[in-house]
Amino acid sequence: MDKFLHEHPITPRTESEKKAVVNRLKRIEGQVRGIQKMVEEDRYCVDILVQISAINAALKKVGYTVAERHMKYCVSHAVQSGEGNDMIEELMEVMKQISK
Amino acid sequence: MDKFLHEHPITPRTESEKKAVVNRLKRIEGQVRGIQKMVEEDRYCVDILVQISAINAALKKVGYTVAERHMKYCVSHAVQSGEGNDMIEELMEVMKQISK
Amino acid sequence: MDKFLHEHPITPRTESEKKAVVNRLKRIEGQVRGIQKMVEEDRYCVDILVQISAINAALKKVGYTVAERHMKYCVSHAVQSGEGNDMIEELMEVMKQISK
Amino acid sequence: MDKFLHEHPITPRTESEKKAVVNRLKRIEGQVRGIQKMVEEDRYCVDILVQISAINAALKKVGYTVAERHMKYCVSHAVQSGEGNDMIEELMEVMKQISK
Numbered sequence: 001m002d003k004f005l006h007e008h009p010i011t012p013r014t015e016s017e018k019k020a021v022v023n024r025l026k027r028i029e030g031q032v033r034g035i036q037k038m039v040e041e042d043r044y045c046v047d048i049l050v051q052i053s054a055i056n057a058a059l060k061k062v063g064y065t066v067a068e069r070h071m072k073y074c075v076s077h078a079v080q081s082g083e084g085n086d087m088i089e090e091l092m093e094v095m096k097q098i099s100k
Numbered sequence: 101m102d103k104f105l106h107e108h109p110i111t112p113r114t115e116s117e118k119k120a121v122v123n124r125l126k127r128i129e130g131q132v133r134g135i136q137k138m139v140e141e142d143r144y145c146v147d148i149l150v151q152i153s154a155i156n157a158a159l160k161k162v163g164y165t166v167a168e169r170h171m172k173y174c175v176s177h178a179v180q181s182g183e184g185n186d187m188i189e190e191l192m193e194v195m196k197q198i199s200k
Numbered sequence: 201m202d203k204f205l206h207e208h209p210i211t212p213r214t215e216s217e218k219k220a221v222v223n224r225l226k227r228i229e230g231q232v233r234g235i236q237k238m239v240e241e242d243r244y245c246v247d248i249l250v251q252i253s254a255i256n257a258a259l260k261k262v263g264y265t266v267a268e269r270h271m272k273y274c275v276s277h278a279v280q281s282g283e284g285n286d287m288i289e290e291l292m293e294v295m296k297q298i299s300k
Numbered sequence: 301m302d303k304f305l306h307e308h309p310i311t312p313r314t315e316s317e318k319k320a321v322v323n324r325l326k327r328i329e330g331q332v333r334g335i336q337k338m339v340e341e342d343r344y345c346v347d348i349l350v351q352i353s354a355i356n357a358a359l360k361k362v363g364y365t366v367a368e369r370h371m372k373y374c375v376s377h378a379v380q381s382g383e384g385n386d387m388i389e390e391l392m393e394v395m396k397q398i399s400k
Contacts, residue, residue, distance in 0.1 A: 006144040006146075007144055008142050008143065008144055009142065009144060009145055012142050018139050018142070021139045022136050022140060025132055025133075025136045028132050029129055029133060029136070032125055032132060035125055036122050036126065036129070039113070039122050040118060040122060042108050042112050042113050042118070044106040044107055044108055044109060045166050045170035045174060046106075046170065046190055046191065049163055049166055049170075049191075049194045049197075049198060050194055052160075052162060052163040052166070053163070053197040053200070056156055056200075057200065059152055059155060059156055059159070060152075060156065060296075062152060063152040063153070064295075066145050066148050066152070067145070067292065067295075068288060068292045069145065070145035070149075071284075071292070072288055075271075076279045076284050076288075079276045079280065079284075080280065084271075084272070084276050088268060088271045088272055089268070090146055091271075092264055092267065092268045094146055094153065095149075095267075095295060095299075096260075096264055097149075097150070097153040098156065098299065099260070099298065100156075160396075167392065167395075168388060168389070171375075171384075171391075171392070172384070172385055172388055175371075175379075176379045176388075179380065180379065184371075184379075185372055188368060188372055188376075189368070191371075192364060192371070195364075195395060195399075196364055198399065199360070199395075200300045206344040206346075208343065208344055213339070221339045222340060225332055225333075225336045226336065229329055229333060229336070232328050233325075233329060236322050236329070239313070239321045239322050239325070240318060240322060242309065242312050242313050244309060245369065245374060246306075246391065246394055248366050249366055249397075250397070252359055252360075252363040252366070252398060253394065253397040253400070255359060256359055256398065256400075259352055259355060259359070260356065262352060263352040266345050266349055267345070267349060269345065270345035270346065270349075274345060290346055294350055294353065295349075297349075297350070297353040298349060298352060298356065300357065
């Protein structure tokens with residue numbers, strides 16, 4: 001996908017929506033810093049791998065939240081204006097990437 | 101896996117090994133902060149998903165680096181002392197998690 | 201997800217759509233049989249793993265084709281009748297499973 | 301990975317090991333045929349996706365069984381003859397593919 005169709009969601013995110021996602025990302029940021037510390041303290045490899053796997057799961061969860069909202073607002077809106085298919089293909093492309 | 105067998109890798113990480121991993125994690129931390137900003141600026145959902153997918157890929161890469169080193173040092177050492185199988189099972193368990 | 205909302209797609213698959221998917225599944229079926237043979241011939245583990253990974257990729261591709269068609273027909277139709285959100289949640293649930 | 305180092309596992313699979321893996325693959329083959337039937341009967345997209353996701357999970361499980369055995373026999377053997385690292389790198393390469 002080399003070009004995005006939009007700058008913003010069709011229906012703007014509410015402040016509470018933004019806050020919920022940002023809070024989850026802040027937690028993830030903290031977890032990433034936590035792993036840096038583990039590496040610096042030369043902690044056991046498998047403990048580090050467990051943390052990495054937890055962050056990956058948390059990030060995917062954020063991704064699914066974003067994707068679901070995208071479908072409920074942007075894609076649905078596009079479908080109603082008869083332009084759903086482009087947006088569906090755009091979304092499928094990125095879902096393939098995320099699921100890797 | 102509810103219990104880890106070790107506190108540290110059998111062969112300590114060198115300073116340059118630590119630095120290489122920490123640098124990659126710092127970059128990932130920056131990317132996570134970048135997504136927070138995108139959410140706050142109400143950026144387009146698919147742009148955010150593309151970033152999430154990039155971070156996941158970067159994290160997995162760190163994971164594979166850690167796992168490979170674990171096999172070359174810790175697991176190999178355990179194999180040579182006749183205790184490889186426990187460590188192999190421990191590693192497989194966490195690889196299943198990471199690959200999700 | 202413990203209950204499916206429909207027995208069939210809202211717009212029936214055409215014969216050529218069915219044939220295209222079935223052909224890909226027949227190829228996958230042949231690949232699975234190929235691995236059985238490899239195991240019986242006691243072939244090298246990594247060769248078998250490479251084949252398993254190829255089948256997984258092929259299956260996911262079929263999954264994305266089915267999901268994309270589902271969005272273009274069933275979900276789009278539901279959106280137009282004002283019942284899109286249930287179907288979107290149903291789809292997200294199964295996408296999470298597939299991406300594991 | 302464009303070249304495999306071996307034709308066979310270092311320690312041959314026993315008949316019962318072979319049978320266990322082949323049986324699981326036969327079940328997977330049956331599941332793939334089951335999806336073909338679902339497509340021919342024009343069954344609901346999400347039902348088909350659920351089945352695809354079940355097969356992917358089953359295949360990955362076979363993959364992990366094969367990989368674990370590979371580590372316990374082939375990789376361990378290579379480690380003991382001082383040639384572990386090549387085989388570890390070969391394995392990591394294919395694990396990255398499988399986890400996609």
